[in-house]
Amino acid sequence: MKSLRAEPGRRISWRDVVAGLSVTLVVIPQSMANAEIAGLPSHHGLWASALPPIAAALFASSPYLQTGPVALTALLTLGALTPMAEPGSADFVGLAALLALVVGVVRVAVGFLRVGWLSYLMSWPMLSGFTSAAAILIASSQLPGAFGAAAPDGSVLMRAWWAVSHPGAWEAMAMGMTVLTVVIVLGARRVHQLVPGVLIAATLGLIFSAVSDYQGAVVGAIPSGLPPFSLALPWESLPALILPGIVIALVGFAEASSISRVFAAEERHTWDANREFLSQGVANLAAGLTGGFPVGGSFARSSVNRLSGATSRWSGFVTGLGVVAFLPFASVLSPMPKAVLAGIVIAAVVSLFRPREVLALWSISRPQVAVGLGTFAFTLILSPHIEQAVLLGVVMAGAVHMWRELTPVVASSREGSTLYLEPSGVLWFGSAPALKDTLLARLADEPDLETVVLRCGGLGRIDVTGAYILREMLDQARGSGIVMRVEDVPEHAQRVLDAIKVGTEGPLGP
Numbered sequence: 467m468k469s470l471r472a473e474p475g476r477r478i479s480w481r482d483v484v485a486g487l488s489v490t491l492v493v494i495p496q497s498m499a500n501a502e503i504a505g506l507p508s509h510h511g512l513w514a515s516a517l518p519p520i521a522a523a524l525f526a527s528s529p530y531l532q533t534g535p536v537a538l539t540a541l542l543t544l545g546a547l548t549p550m551a552e553p554g555s556a557d558f559v560g561l562a563a564l565l566a567l568v569v570g571v572v573r574v575a576v577g578f579l580r581v582g583w584l585s586y587l588m589s590w591p592m593l594s595g596f597t598s599a600a601a602i603l604i605a606s607s608q609l610p611g612a613f614g615a616a617a618p619d620g621s622v623l624m625r626a627w628w629a630v631s632h633p634g635a636w637e638a639m640a641m642g643m644t645v646l647t648v649v650i651v652l653g654a655r656r657v658h659q660l661v662p663g664v665l666i667a668a669t670l671g672l673i674f675s676a677v678s679d680y681q682g683a684v685v686g687a688i689p690s691g692l693p694p695f696s697l698a699l700p701w702e703s704l705p706a707l708i709l710p711g712i713v714i715a716l717v718g719f720a721e722a723s724s725i726s727r728v729f730a731a732e733e734r735h736t737w738d739a740n741r742e743f744l745s746q747g748v749a750n751l752a753a754g755l756t757g758g759f760p761v762g763g764s765f766a767r768s769s770v771n772r773l774s775g776a777t778s779r780w781s782g783f784v785t786g787l788g789v790v791a792f793l794p795f796a797s798v799l800s801p802m803p804k805a806v807l808a809g810i811v812i813a814a815v816v817s818l819f820r821p822r823e824v825l826a827l828w829s830i831s832r833p834q835v836a837v838g839l840g841t842f843a844f845t846l847i848l849s850p851h852i853e854q855a856v857l858l859g860v861v862m863a864g865a866v867h868m869w870r871e872l873t874p875v876v877a878s879s880r881e882g883s884t885l886y887l888e889p890s891g892v893l894w895f896g897s898a899p900a901l902k903d904t905l906l907a908r909l910a911d912e913p914d915l916e917t918v919v920l921r922c923g924g925l926g927r928i929d930v931t932g933a934y935i936l937r938e939m940l941d942q943a944r945g946s947g948i949v950m951r952v953e954d955v956p957e958h959a960q961r962v963l964d965a966i967k968v969g970t971e972g973p974l975g976p
Contacts, residue, residue: 523786526745546850570747588720589859605812
């Protein structure tokens with residue numbers, strides 16, 4: 467009989483129930499904190515963590531992935547919507563729900579068309595630089611709440627600088643609760659990932675606010691009951707949300723895919739990116755239809771889910787049901803200090819700030835360092851339009867790749883009157899002219915050459931244009947009275963060379 471571990475995601479067990487409820491205890495305060503990052507009233511985080519994980523569980527490929535509000539996607543949401551409406555306003559809430567629908571449609575389309583490879587268009591240096599800069603922006607967005615300072619309207623960094631530079635507006639109680647929250651969350655993580663630091667910090671903050679005369683900012687009124695289902699959204703703004711929706715759909719999926727791939731490798735499970743795109747897509751459709759905002763896979767909650775003993779994707783279903791069951795009683799969280807939520811966010815994003823990852827590439831590939839640092843800088847400079855930084859990062863990564871492909875590596879050596887050339891990489895329409903120029907330059911510099919041997923064993927591919935240019939090289943060498951031989955042609959490339967008769971009118975071998 468096959469075990470549960472051999473068939474992840476197909477059956478539910480009591481361990482899934484325990485794991486799902488364990489995540490519910492974490493996701494409730496965490497989702498409220500992530501809603502604050504997105505510029506939404508905190509109860510929208512509860513709505514975004516109710517039905518979305520239930521919808522995701524119906525299609526998920528990973529048995530451990532937990533879906534709901536995440537900090538990075540929340541920041542992207544804030545950046546996309548801030549130029550269009552005032553954060554926290556009714557218009558902003560409607561735009562956030564519509565944006566979730568756009569993200570959902572894009573991800574569902576990617577899943578149905580089975581083009582999940584699109585998520586790999588974002589290079590690792592680009593994502594690393596973006597994530598580190600996003601961590602700074604996310605933490606900065608919480609500084610006014612952490613200091614208890616009512617910062618004026620402005621960009622994330624401007625409001626953070628105002629809060630830091632105006633000590634007269636600081637509230638000692640808010641600062642103390644923020645620091646205590648960060649210490650509890652990070653300390654619990656050091657003890658063990660199953661220690662619910664977020665829950666402990668939120669509970670202590672809630673109790674303190676309820677029994678004391680706390681005068682700082684609190685969450686405030688929270689609607690009780692199930693999230694509203696509505697299609698009354700600002701559809702006239704749909705064209706402006708398509709590009710940021712595509713960016714969020716792809717960038718936000720990077721975290722979910724990395725979590726799923728790591729767990730699948732460790733557990734020796736198969737994982738289907740297209741199916742996961744579909745699950746994350748329907749989760750965002752559910753979020754958009756129920757007053758939420760774009761959601762994604764959470765690394766922290768997925769880790770808790772796995773360590774709690776989850777054996778199937780139905781643990782996420784249980785998590786969603788747990789949040790739904792809690793919603794009628796959500797008003798008990800009204801006294802929650804916003805300083806506690808700020809501390810939860812700051813503690814959560816500490817691990818996202820990883821500049822050493824990019825700098826470590828210095829000794830390996832300086833162009834890739836430029837991609838990472840460039841994306842990092844653009845993310846900070848272009849805030850709140852950070853989706854533009856992502857696009858620029860993709861362009862930079864593509865430009866570096868193109869530059870390298872246009873300049874093939876050609877090793878050369880000479881023995882007597884014979885020149886040996888050994889190109890490596892891909893001989894395509896972009897790089898073939900460079901190989902031809904290299905040969906002509908050597909022939910001009912060394913007029914006493916009698917033979918040229920081109921060894922193609924290091925070429926991964928030769929396209930049609932590359933083959934035609936190779937024929938031109940042979941013709942020009944023959945016209946100059948030089949014998950040119952082409953050796954070690956890969957089997958897959960020989961067909962192309964034969965088809966365009968490379969070497970049929972000149973020497974291709976001894």
